[in-house]
Structure formats: C-alpha cells, structure tokens
Amino acid sequence: MTANSTIEEPPKRFGLESQVKRNPHPDFKKVENSRPPFDDDLNWKYTQIPNKDWKIGSGANDPTWSEHKKITIDPYGENRNPVDNYKLLIGAITPRPIGFLSTISKDGVTNLAPFSFFNLVNHDPPIFAIGFSCNKANPKDSLRNILETEEVVINIISEWFIEAANFCSTNSPFGIDEFKLSGLTPLPSEKVKPPHVGESAFSIEAKLYKIEEFQSKAVPGKASGTLVLVEGINFHVRDDVVNDQLNIVDIAKLKPVSRLGGITFGRTISGYEALRPDYEKDVVNNDAAKEFL
Structure with a gap:
C-alpha cells in the first residue's frame, strides 16, 4: 500500500439515528422526567367492543371520520426523501x-x-x-x-x-x-x-x-x-x-x-373480543342483510 493510497469505507447503513432523527425531543430526559411513572399495577382487562350493537351495513362506529379529508402522498414525489416514507410508515403501520x-x-x-x-x-x-x-x-x-x-x-x-x-x-x-x-x-x-x-x-x-x-x-x-x-x-x-x-x-x-412510531413503544393491557361472522347465518339467512346483497 502506497503512502497516498486510501482505504474506502463501506457506505453507512440506513437506520442510524443521525439519518432518521426518530427522537422529536431536544432534551428527552427532561421530557421523560416530567411524565408520570410507569404504572406496574395495571392488569389486563377485557372491555366491550366499541359498538356491541353494531348491525350489518352500519359502517364505522364513529361518523366523524367524514369531517376530515385524506391527503395524497406520492412516495416518489419530487423532493420526497426515502426517510420521509420510513418515518411515515413506522408511525402508521402500528402496533x-x-x-x-x-x-x-x-x-x-x-x-x-x-x-x-x-x-x-x-x-x-x-x-x-x-x-x-x-x-x-x-x-x-x-x-x-x-x-x-x-x-x-x-x-x-x-x-x-x-x-x-x-x-x-x-x-x-x-x-x-x-x-x-x-x-x-x-x-x-x-x-x-x-x-x-x-x-x-x-x-x-x-x-x-x-x-x-x-x-x-x-x-x-x-x-x-x-x-x-x-x-x-x-x-x-x-x-x-x-x-x-x-x-x-x-x-x-x-x-x-x-x-409504534418514532421512539415510542406500546403496551398491551386491554382488549375486546369479536366473533367471526358466518356468511350463511349472518348474511344469507339474515333478513336485515338482504338489502346489501
């Protein structure tokens, strides 16, 4: 190896914090210390499903979704960096x-x-x-x-x-x-x-x-x-x-x-159960469902 020769370093892998900047807080420890302590006494519990009286064809249990509009995002649009897609997806595809x-x-x-x-x-x-x-x-x-x-x-x-x-x-x-x-x-x-x-x-x-x-x-x-x-x-x-x-x-x-997104983790401390519908019973033999066929 000559004195003027250099060793090429491999490119930095994607995912380093300096690239992604997952942490949104200038002083994370200060933010964390301001929050209530971890509640170790929380026990798993079952609740009812959001609308236990939901009927076939009823759609969403909360109609206020219609008050908002969806924004279209082209993942390969002009001036869009792949890291933008990464941060968007890890925040949306959760947990x-x-x-x-x-x-x-x-x-x-x-x-x-x-x-x-x-x-x-x-x-x-x-x-x-x-x-x-x-x-x-x-x-x-x-x-x-x-x-x-x-x-x-x-x-x-x-x-x-x-x-x-x-x-x-x-x-x-x-x-x-x-x-x-x-x-x-x-x-x-x-x-x-x-x-x-x-x-x-x-x-x-x-x-x-x-x-x-x-x-x-x-x-x-x-x-x-x-x-x-x-x-x-x-x-x-x-x-x-x-x-x-x-x-x-x-x-x-x-x-x-x-x-979850960013630097956030999630706990699983509650849930609700829902039966899988049977097409023959819940649609074919259900008078209330005939208008949807």
Whole structure:
C-alpha cells in the first residue's frame, strides 16, 4: 500500500439515528422526567367492543371520520426523501410486533438486536418474515450472521426487560456481544447455535428459508432492503404463560411490548373480543342483510 493510497469505507447503513432523527425531543430526559411513572399495577382487562350493537351495513362506529379529508402522498414525489416514507410508515403501520433476534457469527460471537419489521406469515410450516433496511453487500450484524450461518432465534420482548432489549438497538461495531452490554441471559438452544434470551417468555429457534433483496426506486441500481423468511423449528415458552395443552398463550402474563412510531413503544393491557361472522347465518339467512346483497 502506497503512502497516498486510501482505504474506502463501506457506505453507512440506513437506520442510524443521525439519518432518521426518530427522537422529536431536544432534551428527552427532561421530557421523560416530567411524565408520570410507569404504572406496574395495571392488569389486563377485557372491555366491550366499541359498538356491541353494531348491525350489518352500519359502517364505522364513529361518523366523524367524514369531517376530515385524506391527503395524497406520492412516495416518489419530487423532493420526497426515502426517510420521509420510513418515518411515515413506522408511525402508521402500528402496533408492530418486535422480533428480538439472537444470532451468532461464524466466529462464535453472539449478537442481539430488535427488529420491528417482523411478523408471523404462516403456521404450517411456521414461517416468520424479518425485514432489514440494508442490503446483503452492506448488512446489519444480524443479517450478516444469518447469511453466514443460516440460523437465528426470535425472542418476544415483554415489559420486564424492555430497557435491556432497547439498549441492544445501539449502533455497536460488528463483533460486540449485546448479551453482555444489556445484561440479558443467553440460554443454550437445542437445534440451532444462537442462544435464546432467558428473560423472554417465548422464543423461536429458526433456520433460514428464503431471502429476497429489494431494489431502491429512489436510488436506481442500489439494493435498499432485504426480506428474510425463516422457519421456526423449535419453541421455548415460559411455563406460567401457556396452558396445559401448550396451544394458548396468556396475554396478561406475556405482557408483550410493541413498536409504534418514532421512539415510542406500546403496551398491551386491554382488549375486546369479536366473533367471526358466518356468511350463511349472518348474511344469507339474515333478513336485515338482504338489502346489501
């Protein structure tokens, strides 16, 4: 290497706080300290659905929606930056479950990071989708490990370790073990090498199923994101959150944390139930429904 030669650094990956600016507060700690403390006494409860007397064809339970107009946004409009679409979408597509991914490098270093572009997409076989805002050429650590080892553990985040889980989103360099930074507990998995998070009440050992890269429309010729499909091959569930048949999870005990817009997380502390309608019973044999056929 000559004295005048330089080493090209890889481009910065999308998602850094300096790029996205998720935090809307000049002094977040001041804002947080002004808020009431976390209410740990809130228990799960069921309420009625907003309109328990809703009738077929009735539409929205709140008619005031018609007092507002919709604004059209072209995601590729002039002067619109891709980060604008990112911030808009993470605020609108909510709440999102969080895939807390445990991976391990080919050299044996564990990594732990939360991803809210995540969901269940099939049950037989169990298939989960994980979206990475990066490409395979310049991957985030979790994606790099999955590409190299084809293994991952998905852990569900609950309220009792949200602070530690959130700290794992730090932009640490490759090779740093977030288990140690967060103080979370790695437990041995049975069918894959990455450990699962001991504090998590539900974890999924998974193997790589398929990868799809997305090409940017804002920057033609550049891959802007990667979809990873993985197959769940083993589950770990805490004994007090699942029934005896091992097929129903108690939401009141799971206390899952969801992702909202910006830097906001959501709690799941109440819900309401609604029966699925039967077409034959509720439409064909319902006199009140005939005018809608």
